[in-house]
Amino acid sequence: MEYARWLEDDERHMSELRTGLHSNLSDTDLRLMVNTYLSHYDEIFRLKGMAAKFDVFHLLTGMWTSPAERCFLWMGGFRPSELIKILISQLDPLTEQQLMGICSLQHSSQQAEEALSQGLEQLQQSLIDTVAGGPAIDGMQQMAIALSKLANLEGFVRQADNLRQQTLQQLPRILTVRQAARCFLVIGEYYGRLRALSSLWASRPRGRLMSDEQPCQTTAELQMVQPSQSHFSHF
Numbered sequence: 001m002e003y004a005r006w007l008e009d010d011e012r013h014m015s016e017l018r019t020g021l022h023s024n025l026s027d028t029d030l031r032l033m034v035n036t037y038l039s040h041y042d043e044i045f046r047l048k049g050m051a052a053k054f055d056v057f058h059l060l061t062g063m064w065t066s067p068a069e070r071c072f073l074w075m076g077g078f079r080p081s082e083l084i085k086i087l088i089s090q091l092d093p094l095t096e097q098q099l100m101g102i103c104s105l106q107h108s109s110q111q112a113e114e115a116l117s118q119g120l121e122q123l124q125q126s127l128i129d130t131v132a133g134g135p136a137i138d139g140m141q142q143m144a145i146a147l148s149k150l151a152n153l154e155g156f157v158r159q160a161d162n163l164r165q166q167t168l169q170q171l172p173r174i175l176t177v178r179q180a181a182r183c184f185l186v187i188g189e190y191y192g193r194l195r196a197l198s199s200l201w202a203s204r205p206r207g208r209l210m211s212d213e214q215p216c217q218t219t220a221e222l223q224m225v226q227p228s229q230s231h232f233s234h235f
Contacts, residue, residue, distance in 0.1 A: 002047050003064050006040075013037050014188040017181050027177045034172055034180045041168055045161050048076065056153045066198035069191065075116065075160035080109040080167040083187065087171075090186045091179055101174040105167065112163050120156050123149060 017037060020030050052059050062070035072078070084106040088094075094102065127149050133142045172180040 002051075003044070006044050006047070009040060010188060013040050014185060014192075017185050017188075021178065021181055021185070030181055031177045034177060034184065037184045038168060038172070042165065045165050048161055049158060052076075052154045052157050056150075056157055059157055060153065066195045067201065068194040068198040072194070074113070075120065076157045077161060077164050079113060080164055081106050081113060084109065084167070086190060087183055087186060091175070091183060094179075098174055098179075105170050105174065109163065109167055116156060116160055116163070123152055123156070 013033075013036065016033055020033050025033075048059060051064075058064065059076040062073040062076065065073070072082075074082075084102060088099075088102060088106075127146060130142060130146045130149060171183055175183060
């Protein structure tokens with residue numbers, strides 16, 4: 001529910017940014033709008049921090065987002081380096097200094113992402129080992145150890161959100177005020193398209209999965225396929 005309200009505000013902020021870019025607003029007024037939009041993102045990170053204390057799995061699995069958004073989640077949100085990659089192609093022309101700054105931000109984000117991903121993998125392996133356990137381990141003790149390890153998940157989500165927040169805050173320091181406004185507009189439009197894609201996917205016709213030009217094989221025909229002909233025989 002909070003995310004739905006945040007999205008409503010997001011639409012309003014994007015409309016203001018779009019209007020500001022197409023009007024003769026001064027850089028000072030446009031910068032105020034950019035700072036307001038940054039505060040808008042600070043709010044979603046604050047809400048996620050509160051939600052993580054109650055149910056970190058809800059955040060990690062992305063049940064609060066649309067299916068298409070969920071497909072690209074990394075630790076309960078967007079992957080900063082991937083977002084920067086999208087922005088580089090949308091913010092031309094960039095000066096050489098700006099390009100160096102953006103690439104440096106992308107590289108440092110990537111390094112932090114890899115460190116967090118490795119840490120999460122180690123935690124997951126540790127959990128697997130604990131839950132799998134063995135006959136010598138007492139069941140209640142086993143679950144108590146597993147629960148204490150699960151508590152670390154909140155820390156990973158919080159660190160990932162800190163990285164996302166820092167990345168968004170760094171962008172306006174590298175870009176001009178108009179580029180920064182355009183940058184946040186591109187981000188908003190990208191996720192808007194992902195949500196629209198989810199709606200289209202949910203409302204797609206399900207009665208016919210293949211076109212008339214490619215009729216399905218009958219059960220008898222499928223049974224005639226020899227194992228050696230299967231692309232998956234090696235598996």
